[in-house]
Amino acid sequence: LYFLIPCHLLVAYLIELAAAKQARGSRKRLKPGSTGPSEQDKSKFHSTWVLVAWAHGINMTLALALTTFVVYFYIHHPLVGTLTEMHAVIVSLKTASYAFTNRDLRHAYLHPVKGEHIPELYSKCPYPNNITFGNLAYFWWAPTLVYQPVYPRTNKIRWVFVFKRLGEVCCLSAFIWFASFQYAAPVLQNSLDKIASLDFLMILERLLKLSTISLVIWLAGFFALFQSFLNALAEVLRFGDRSFYDDWWNSESLGAYWRTWNRPVYTYFKRHVYVPMIGRGWSPWAASCAVFFVSAVLHEVLVGVPTHNIIGVAFLGMFLQLPLIAITAPLEKMKWGLTGRVMGNVIFWVSFTIFGQPFAALMYFYAWQAKYGSVSRQPMLALQR
Numbered sequence: 001l002y003f004l005i006p007c008h009l010l011v012a013y014l015i016e017l018a019a020a021k022q023a024r025g026s027r028k029r030l031k032p033g034s035t036g037p038s039e040q041d042k043s044k045f046h047s048t049w050v051l052v053a054w055a056h057g058i059n060m061t062l063a064l065a066l067t068t069f070v071v072y073f074y075i076h077h078p079l080v081g082t083l084t085e086m087h088a089v090i091v092s093l094k095t096a097s098y099a100f101t102n103r104d105l106r107h108a109y110l111h112p113v114k115g116e117h118i119p120e121l122y123s124k125c126p127y128p129n130n131i132t133f134g135n136l137a138y139f140w141w142a143p144t145l146v147y148q149p150v151y152p153r154t155n156k157i158r159w160v161f162v163f164k165r166l167g168e169v170c171c172l173s174a175f176i177w178f179a180s181f182q183y184a185a186p187v188l189q190n191s192l193d194k195i196a197s198l199d200f201l202m203i204l205e206r207l208l209k210l211s212t213i214s215l216v217i218w219l220a221g222f223f224a225l226f227q228s229f230l231n232a233l234a235e236v237l238r239f240g241d242r243s244f245y246d247d248w249w250n251s252e253s254l255g256a257y258w259r260t261w262n263r264p265v266y267t268y269f270k271r272h273v274y275v276p277m278i279g280r281g282w283s284p285w286a287a288s289c290a291v292f293f294v295s296a297v298l299h300e301v302l303v304g305v306p307t308h309n310i311i312g313v314a315f316l317g318m319f320l321q322l323p324l325i326a327i328t329a330p331l332e333k334m335k336w337g338l339t340g341r342v343m344g345n346v347i348f349w350v351s352f353t354i355f356g357q358p359f360a361a362l363m364y365f366y367a368w369q370a371k372y373g374s375v376s377r378q379p380m381l382a383l384q385r
Helices: 007-028 039-074 078-109 120-124 133-141 159-196 200-236 254-260 263-279 284-304 313-319 321-332 339-353 357-371 378-384
Strands: none
Touching (some): 007 078, 007 133, 078 133, 078 263, 078 284, 159 200, 159 357, 200 357, 254 263, 254 321, 254 339, 284 321, 284 357, 313 321, 313 357, 321 339
């Protein structure tokens, strides 16, 4: 299943190939000195985009829905399920970006005189020359979610740099495994009876214990993914844009954190959700709600489906960031000294280390144990169905 998921990118390529063929035909029919296509061609362009949009939408939905079905009902180990589901989400997001960007490029291609602003970098591979399988394959592997016909590239691959980063990934992965089983698992296991008896004081005590090791594991995972793995992948692909994160640890508000800790995802939602909604007259608040709603759904899919417990904790944890962002935003803008910004940073760390991930981990672990008992019992339960 993991290796079949990219087939949906191949389908997206075939869809865009057909759309590019139609665009070439419309471009050939342009009269000399014309500032754009005729009304007939405009109507045809719109009809083509509607068909292309539906085709891409169905393709993306199938990529995510089929994977979700298989993971939820047939892949019983949560780690394997998470990796598979994450791959499907990434492919779906990349497919959407591929469709939206090529739609904009196609529109500009059909208005060669009046035109629209096209980045100078794109002139190295103008539309529709970018509709090739090799171009799409590079985008599939590239450490970005936003499609571009051309990316900044480095001159050579530094293999020593690559092996150092891969070594970091291996060491940190081993550390995460050790810390999870040696420290996190006992705390989680000892919390089950307290949750069952609704002993809130002891639940808080377990939550505080879990917050320390949870933070250490999360920081190790963050470094392994964003600093080590993505940089190694970027180096192998000679990918020039290495802005995977900013100094999120100094965030003066929740909003600053979400803008800086995961730059690829932030850039994606800004480019394909937030800015288009603002351009169509929606308010910034409505656009932000849409961004966090989609993100909340994807968080629940990535956590609830592999653990076979769609209980809404990940969804609410993400969507309820909106009021917290609204509360801490004024602290970020305070100009009188550091008091406001320090308060914002403290609120961020408290919500992040105690009431964020540890609480979610505790809830999903409890739901898993209540349903299955342990990972090792899961295959046996599956045979008994």
